[in-house]
Amino acid sequence: MIATQQNAVAARNSEPLVSLSSLRKEFPARKTSAFGVRRKVVAVDDVAFEIRAGSTFGLVGESGSGKSTIARMILKLERPDAGEVRFEGRGLWQQTRAQEQDYRRNVQAVLQDPYGALSPRLKIRDIIGEPLSVQRKGRAEIDATVARLLQTVGLGKDAGNRYPHQFSGGQRQRIAIARALSVEPRLLVLDEPVSALDVSIRAQILMLLREMQQRLGLTYLFVGHDLAIVRYVSEVVGVMYFGRMVEIGPADDVLRHPRHPYTQRLVSIASMRQALGHERLTGELPNPLAPPSGCHFRMRCPYATERCVDEAPLLRESSDAHRVDVPRGRVDVPRGRVDVPKGLVACHYFAEIEAGTKAATGPKPQRPA
Amino acid sequence: MLLEIRNLSVEFGPVARPLCAVSDVDLEIGAAEIVGIAGESGSGKTTLCAALVRNLPKTARVSGEIRFDGRSVNEMSASELRQLRGREIAMILQNPMTSLDPLFTIGNQLGEVLATRCDVPTARLREREVELLRSVHMTAPEQRLRQYPHELSGGMRQRVLIAMAGSTAPRLLLADEPTTALDATIQEEILVLFRELRDQRGTAIAIVTHDLGVIRRICDRIVIMYAGRIVEEGPVEVVFAAPRHPYTRALLASVPVLDGDRVQLQSIAGQVPNLADLGDFCAFADRCPLAVDQCRTRAPIASAFGDRQRVFCWRAGEVL
Numbered sequence: 001m002i003a004t005q006q007n008a009v010a011a012r013n014s015e016p017l018v019s020l021s022s023l024r025k026e027f028p029a030r031k032t033s034a035f036g037v038r039r040k041v042v043a044v045d046d047v048a049f050e051i052r053a054g055s056t057f058g059l060v061g062e063s064g065s066g067k068s069t070i071a072r073m074i075l076k077l078e079r080p081d082a083g084e085v086r087f088e089g090r091g092l093w094q095q096t097r098a099q100e101q102d103y104r105r106n107v108q109a110v111l112q113d114p115y116g117a118l119s120p121r122l123k124i125r126d127i128i129g130e131p132l133s134v135q136r137k138g139r140a141e142i143d144a145t146v147a148r149l150l151q152t153v154g155l156g157k158d159a160g161n162r163y164p165h166q167f168s169g170g171q172r173q174r175i176a177i178a179r180a181l182s183v184e185p186r187l188l189v190l191d192e193p194v195s196a197l198d199v200s201i202r203a204q205i206l207m208l209l210r211e212m213q214q215r216l217g218l219t220y221l222f223v224g225h226d227l228a229i230v231r232y233v234s235e236v237v238g239v240m241y242f243g244r245m246v247e248i249g250p251a252d253d254v255l256r257h258p259r260h261p262y263t264q265r266l267v268s269i270a271s272m273r274q275a276l277g278h279e280r281l282t283g284e285l286p287n288p289l290a291p292p293s294g295c296h297f298r299m300r301c302p303y304a305t306e307r308c309v310d311e312a313p314l315l316r317e318s319s320d321a322h323r324v325d326v327p328r329g330r331v332d333v334p335r336g337r338v339d340v341p342k343g344l345v346a347c348h349y350f351a352e353i354e355a356g357t358k359a360a361t362g363p364k365p366q367r368p369a
Numbered sequence: 370m371l372l373e374i375r376n377l378s379v380e381f382g383p384v385a386r387p388l389c390a391v392s393d394v395d396l397e398i399g400a401a402e403i404v405g406i407a408g409e410s411g412s413g414k415t416t417l418c419a420a421l422v423r424n425l426p427k428t429a430r431v432s433g434e435i436r437f438d439g440r441s442v443n444e445m446s447a448s449e450l451r452q453l454r455g456r457e458i459a460m461i462l463q464n465p466m467t468s469l470d471p472l473f474t475i476g477n478q479l480g481e482v483l484a485t486r487c488d489v490p491t492a493r494l495r496e497r498e499v500e501l502l503r504s505v506h507m508t509a510p511e512q513r514l515r516q517y518p519h520e521l522s523g524g525m526r527q528r529v530l531i532a533m534a535g536s537t538a539p540r541l542l543l544a545d546e547p548t549t550a551l552d553a554t555i556q557e558e559i560l561v562l563f564r565e566l567r568d569q570r571g572t573a574i575a576i577v578t579h580d581l582g583v584i585r586r587i588c589d590r591i592v593i594m595y596a597g598r599i600v601e602e603g604p605v606e607v608v609f610a611a612p613r614h615p616y617t618r619a620l621l622a623s624v625p626v627l628d629g630d631r632v633q634l635q636s637i638a639g640q641v642p643n644l645a646d647l648g649d650f651c652a653f654a655d656r657c658p659l660a661v662d663q664c665r666t667r668a669p670i671a672s673a674f675g676d677r678q679r680v681f682c683w684r685a686g687e688v689l
Contacts, residue, residue, distance in 0.1 A: 201637075203637070231625065
């Protein structure tokens with residue numbers, strides 16, 4: 001596997017494999033009447049981050065925060081309305097035909113629902129081999145690769161002759177991973193890959209993903225809502241709220257010492273540090289058709305002020321850049337290190353909140369129009 | 370005891386080769402107790418719930434006894450069952466969209482429940498509807514009454530269902546995966562509502578879920594099911610701190626935690642067994658790292674530990 005060697009080398013140098021700059025995506029909303037104004041929903045609003053080769057970037061947020069839209073833009077399934085996605089420095093929408101083919105091979109996806117992801121009419125052998133036949137590989141080569149992949153993801157050889165309905169959810173997710181790996185990609189986009197699986201199976205798939213990363217030098221974008229799982233797989237974490245990135249930084253830093261009030265609330269709930277009912281959800285969720293001015297979180301934030309109403313906070317540095325070990329774990333491969341970015345927080349008052357000097361002022365509701 | 374289940378088994382399929390969705394379950398739920406029933410898909414937790422309100426498909430073969438408040442559920446007449454379902458035992462299901470009728474407003478649907486189950490006179494319906502929505506902390510309740518289910522978010526729909534379930538002050542609330550489809554911050558709010566229901570109305574609550582975090586957060590007692598059987602049960606603090614069944618241990622070790630140092634995850638090898646292939650021995654034996662010959666020949670009997678902890682494992686008593 002020559003590509004694997006290349007991947008492993010790439011994993012050690014710290015150039016970003018993927019970089020997103022000022023990314024924006026809008027979707028048109030349905031008109032309420034024939035004479036109504038055509039309104040739009042901003043799904044992703046000025047988002048920028050980098051994914052280092054050989055590392056995992058975890059993207060966290062509640063439903064509707066725009067994390068799947070970002071995943072789809074990286075997969076080149078949606079065209080951004082502004083900003084750019086670059087892969088190895090080259091913009092996705094400036095690719096030639098040949099470059100695009102190459103890109104589609106280099107980037108593969110594993111999605112949430114392992115039942116919808118596999119064609120019920122194809123045998124597993126054909127499902128895993130399909131990307132290879134698209135790449136015009138010969139029958140013998142396809143068969144050999146499929147057999148190897150089945151073994152890699154921990155399924156028996158005879159699995160190739162069976163159909164998807166004969167497998168459980170966890171096994172199907174293994175098949176989806178094998179299919180993604182068949183064309184030796186560099187980047188895997190994992191959109192909630194374990195959310196639909198049973199608890200005891202989740203750990204198997206997470207461990208498989210980590211082992212694959214170490215063995216093949218893969219780069220992951222891991223989209224998830226379970227903070228503990230995202231922390232387990234990621235070196236760098238970005239937290240999204242309502243289309244904007246509110247906090248980004250090293251996973252341990254962000255998820256153990258969150259600085260943005262929204263991240264703090266998420267972490268407080270997930271870690272169960274506070275008794276049930278200690279922190280109540282105050283205020284209301286923003287309306288995507290009429291987003292609030294200023295900071296999107298101010299309507300639920302315990303620390304909001306007039307400034308949060310007038311001025312949207314920019315991401316500001318909260319900690320120094322440093323290097324973290326990657327990959328981790330027990331498998332015997334040389335450990336590499338990657339640079340992780342500086343911690344960034346989009347809140348006017350994160351320093352005061354951290355120092356404990358910011359008074360709780362309560363949320364600032366939407367001003368009446 | 371509010372609810373007593375003795376030797377409950379539910380079988381489907383041919384008599385010669387039955388599929389035991391629930392086997393030999395003994396379970397008690399006391400008044401105002403919050404019990405979490407944990408298990409993976411196919412562990413029989415949803416079938417167990419359906420059996421409690423006699424809502425199983427006709428093809429199911431049920432044996433054993435269920436007593437609610439001293440009365441046998443199996444022997445209830447149709448009118449007694451109507452009284453039981455909805456009034457004494459309320460249910461909340463996973464998908465709040467399919468539990469509400471898309472063609473009627475929230476006010477309409479709440480009014481129907483109030484009129485039929487609580488005998489609220491028409492003149493006072495509106496007032497009671499608003500009160501109910503306030504009790505589940507809905508913002509702008511008067512406006513919500515005029516809205517249709519699709520206009521509400523998942524969390525708000527679940528609130529409406531909890532309001533409906535709580536309207537009759539039921540003795541027992543069965544909640545089947547009530548928070549699975551919801552975001553973390555909303556999930557927390559729903560759990561707070563459950564606790565308020567228990568504290569204010571004395572309702573016992575059985576939460577069926579695969580999310581151990583939810584159980585740890587709100588329940589008094591946890592019951593862990595595997596392949597249709599109870600494998601361990603006990604007070605939440607005890608079971609989470611010192612699980613005794615190998616399956617419980619493996620389950621807890623396979624969940625990553627947010628606090629503390631990064632830990633090595635332990636995965637449980639193998640797959641959940643096919644319910645039709647179970648013999649009269651421990652269903653977890655094939656995946657169990659501690660299994661001995663006895664585990665593959667005889668079904669484990671319960672061993673009791675301390676304060677209400679029961680474990681179905683031949684090796685539960687050994688210090689491991």
